[in-house]
Each structure stands twice: as structure tokens, then as C-alpha cells.
Amino acid sequence: MIVLEFVAILLLASIFAGVFGSIVGLGGGVVVIPVLTLLLGVNIHFAIGASIVAIIGTSSGAASVYVKDRITNLRVGMFLELATTSGAIVGAALAAYVDSSALELIFGSILLVTLVPTVMRIGEDMPKNPELKGLSKRLGLSGSYPEAEGREVSYNATRPKTGLFGMVIAGLLSGLLGIGSGAFKVISMDVAMKLPMKVSTTTSNFMIGVTAAASAGIYYARGDVDPVVVAPVALGILIGAVIGARFLVRARNPTIRKIFAVVLAVVAVEMILASQGVAV
């Protein structure tokens, strides 16, 4: 394939991945990996290497907007990163001993099941605000953010231990499969901790960069970061992430949830396809 064509396809796909990734709290690997492997014929190892760079790009690019706009909950993010980083390290150590296709089948199916609570709450603006107590109170897991029309919305997190457990699983999957596992992070915060949708997706966005950075060293050392593949991915994803972040700041929670439900279905199907040997 001619380089110019290769770079152009990859750049456009990465912009698209950055826009959607930044809105729903994913890293964009779900778009970047199949474009690289199925469309451009790139080896899956280089595709995962590029995907890790994409995740870090989406995370940092979008978070630079969200954190300034006070939508990301820094405390929730940092507390949960304890679980995602340790999970990612354990996952990376176990990767050689675990059958990845079985894992993909199990977790793809779990994601399909979590579509049910996500779809049932379509249209919901704010979750019922739980009382701040126990561990959540000690950790200060509450906050407020400015809604699109300027009104300040406050919220409290609940069930931090369940959230932490979900994040251990998300971290393990990141280390095992080389993915950002943003979908699991959003679900942990949305379903378990009952955070507003925007706070869940932007805090997931904030966290995936750290999870991906934890596995980046290994992929770099293995020689799986190909500059010709990674350069257009990084440039495209950064452009896309900033565009997506500007959209989210003005969008409403129900809109974000609808987009998340669609992306969740795509991620689940891709994982199940991957378990059947399709290189996505």
C-alpha cells in the first residue's frame, strides 16, 4: 500500500476514534485496532502497540479539557487508579499463561449483559443522589460540575469498594489483553458508584492514560511501537480527542448515555469476534 494512502486512512480513522473515545471514556483502540489489522493488514502486535499510544493520546488530550472544566472527579480517579494500575501489572505478568480467547469470550459476554442496565437507564439525566457516608465520605468521593447551561450540579459516590473491585478487573484485562478497558471503567462508576454519566466517562478518560502508560513500557521494550504506524495514530487521536471533549462539555447526560450504549455494543461484539480468531 502507498504510504500516503496508508497515512491518510489511519489519520482519519484515528480522528474518528479520538472523537468517540473522548466522549464515552474509551481509548479508541476499538476503532484503531480493527482498522489496522483488517483494513491495513498490520500485524496485531504493532496494532496493540499503536492502540496503547492511542489510549494515552485520547486520555491526555481529552482530560486536558475536562479537568479544566471541572467535570472529571480527580479524587475518584486517583483512588480507583490504585486498583487499575495494580491490576494491570498482575495482568501483564499472567498474560503468557492465560488463554486470551477464553477471556475475550467471557468479558465480551459480560459487556453484552451490561448493555441491559445501560439501556434501561436511557433518558436518565442524574442518578438518585445517595447520601455520602462510610468510606466514600472518608475519601471525599463527592463533587460538583457545571452543566451545559451553567447550573452547578453536585453528586456523591456510593459503593466505593464495588467500584474498586470493578477497577481491579478492568486493570487485569488491560494488562492481559493490551486494551484500555474504558468500557469496564465507565460501567464500574456508572452502575456501582452511581456517578453522573459525564463524570463517569470523563473520569474513565482521565484514568485510561495511566493504565495504558503502565503497559506501554513492555510494548516499547518488545519493539512493538512502529513509528510509521504510531505517528498518524497519535496525531489523529489528539485532534479527535480535543474535538470530542468540546462536544461533551456542551452535551447532556442522556445524549452521552445513548452514545455509550451504542459503543458498548460495538466493543462487546468486537471482543466476541476476537475470541473467535478475528484480529480486531
Place this chain on the structure above:
Amino acid sequence: MDSGRMDSVIGDVLRYGVILSFAVILAGTGILAIRSGASGISGALTYNAGSIPHGNFTVSWAGLVNGLLGLQPYSVIELGVLILLATPVSRVLASVFLFAAQGDRLYVYITAVVLALLLFSILVTPFIPLFNA
């Protein structure tokens, strides 16, 4: 320091990291385009991704510095990717100090543990055989 100020500092760390890495990767890509154009192969140069062996792009600090001194496009792109990789790490490092400035000891510990795990994972695990099996 209040939490709004903290948001603003962390936002800045992320923003400057992203802008710098974008500029460096763009420069590397530009050099690559000019060099391949100068040798008259730009349009026809084929990139057969499937034929490149797995693990072909090992980097060493010495190789990176040499490549940068010679303005090698791959090395410039690699530097940009490393800056991008360093951005979330710097963000965690900055949070340790920002929580300390707020006098929030619990979160100083939490972020310091995250930083230690992160540095262990990036700098140490590539040299442990268990992680490269």
C-alpha cells in the same frame, strides 16, 4: 491551594504535554515526508506492514540520542511518543505535590502509591522475564 486551582494546574500539565508531543511527532512526520520525497520514492514507496517482523522496533537511549542528533525521522517520532507517554506520569507526579500543598495526606499516599506502581511497571517490568514470556 483550593481544588479549582488544582484542576487548573493538572489541566495545564496535560495540555502542555499533549501540545509538545503533537509538535514533535508532526516534525518527525514532516522530516520523514521530506526525506522520502527527496529520494524520489514518496508516491511509490510501499509500506507493507504485514511483512515487518514482530519486535522490529527496539529502542535504546543511545540509539535515540544518536538518531536525534542526526535528525532521523523515526527517532524524532519516538521522542514525541515518549513525551506523550510521560504526560500521564507527570500528571500523577504533579498530583502528589498538589495534594501535599492542600495538606491532604491521605491523597498524598494514594497518589504516591499509584506513581510507584506506574514507575515500576514502565521502568522495571520490561526487564523481568515473567513479563516477557
